[in-house]
């Protein structure tokens with residue numbers, strides 16, 4: 001049986017599907033019996049989703065960069 | 080972006096259409112920056128991305144589509160960044176830094192390995208609800224900025240760009256076990272930030 005501390009230490013591997021089959025079974029078994037760790041995993045998933053959902057900072061000068069790159073691309077064909 | 084849509088998009092790029100380059104920059108610049116940042120650090124990341132864009136324009140006519148556009152762009156970026164770096168990054172790779180709200184450390188557990196201070200219920204259970212609080216959003220951004228170079232890049236490439244761990248290993252030339260360690264440390268710091276905010280209502 002895993003301890004909660006061990007469960008937390010493996011939580012990222014659990015979320016990424018990086019545990020071995022045996023490791024996965026141990027984790028599932030722990031989660032089945034441990035409410036605290038179930039909550040922890042649920043909140044880790046929420047934390048992942050929050051990082052994903054953060055708005056993207058706009059690229060400074062994206063228009064100028066795009067204009068420059070497009071011009072370089074067109075110039076290339078003339079060479 | 081796949082199939083006919085990508086073919087069409089590439090044609091617009093090859094024709095030198097400004098709007099297509101704008102889409103390219105808006106879509107991929109932040110992933111490219113995360114790759115460059117991991118390899119050369121903050122001081123040279125922007126220059127490395129600039130180098131990468133020039134290489135992209137040069138190489139565009141030869142793009143064979145053996146990989147996705149995204150993988151191709153990120154590989155070019157990694158190469159551009161590697162051409163720039165002089166520092167010995169192996170040494171800084173696993174260095175850790177304290178985060179504004181800490182992490183989930185040993186002090187959270189009793190000697191027998193059970194939770195000493197268990198996670199408590201949060202007020203919100205969707206990312207949208209969490210991020211609707213401006214202060215929390217800023218707090219989270221602050222934590223992300225405080226992460227060491229590799230932790231930050233690995234987290235962004237995994238969570239925001241959806242790259243496979245394997246792809247991250249290849250781009251940054253670090254082992255799978257290091258990617259896993261870095262990702263875990265970064266996630267626990269994000270977790271600690273959200274938990275702190277849910278507990279105190281402030282950053």
Ligand SMILES: [Zn+2]
Nearest residue numbers: 004007034037
């Ligand atoms: Zn537990």
